[in-house]
Amino acid sequence: MVEQTDFDDLVEQLKVEFRDDVHDRLGALYETLKAVSLGRIPTADGLLAIRRDAHSLRGSGTSFGFPLVSLIAQRLEAYLTGLKDLTESQIVDLHTFADRIAEAADRDDTPDLAATNAVIRALPSRYEFDIADVEVHDVDIMLVSPNKIVARRVAAELAACGFKVNTLADPIEALAVAVRVPPDMIIASAVMDGLGGVDLIRALKAISLTESVPMALLTSLDAASLKGVPGEVATVRLGPSFGDDIAAAITHFNLG
Secondary structure, X not given: OHHHHHHHHHHHHHHHHHHHHHHHHHHHHHHHHHHHHOOOOOHHHHHHHHHHHHHHHHHHOHHHOOHHHHHHHHHHHHHHOOOOOOOHXXXXXXXXXXXXXXXXXXXXXXXXXXXXXXXXXXXXXXXXXXXXXXXXXXXXXXXXXXXXXXXXXXXXXXXXXXXXXXXXXXXXXXHHHHHHOOOOEEEEEXXXXXXXXXXXXXXXXXXXXXXXXXXXXXXXXXXHHHOOOOOOOXXXXXOOOHHHHHHHHHHHOOOO
16 A cells, blocks of 8 residues: 555656656747847758757656647648748747647646547647648548658648648558548558558457548558458559549548
């Protein structure tokens, strides 16, 4: 009994220390954004510091019992991907991410699925084009691919259709994120280290929280290599039919 009490005290102490660390990092992040906005430091230096803190929070949040912190930090990292400059509107977006992380760290409870979804879906999204040119849909698509070139191509195609895209390179992490925040669609590369796309999709189809999520397999393999793919899963081929396959999958699942 005494040992359990000591352990519980240790856990609470670690949580307090984690919260302090989060607020220290966010304080530095706010100062960095202010310095970039005022031209006191180069944007590249500011982005490097923000990426470093986002990566640290992404990795440590769940470990200390704050999964929502990790989920928000992962979305922050995705927002920062490929970003080389910061507009004033993007600085406002980064403030929003920081505010949500602070709120998540200060919670005494772990939010349920609905509350988690509400927080994540309300986070800012970044588009590589003028969003006035397309109809933006409230559709969240998870893209799982370790190949940066392929991921960039697919994400650009989906974003051009007005969809929010959350790209993950690690299929194991994707499995955990999908269960905590079920997306509106999942697209996974067939070939990945550790856990291939077919196995990832089969695993997600076997989980009640994600079994009804529309899914597609991204592949250049022939049909014989895709044994075991559930029948309701769409196929998007990396070739001349790529654009048509994406459009067909979106239409088939009535997403846009």
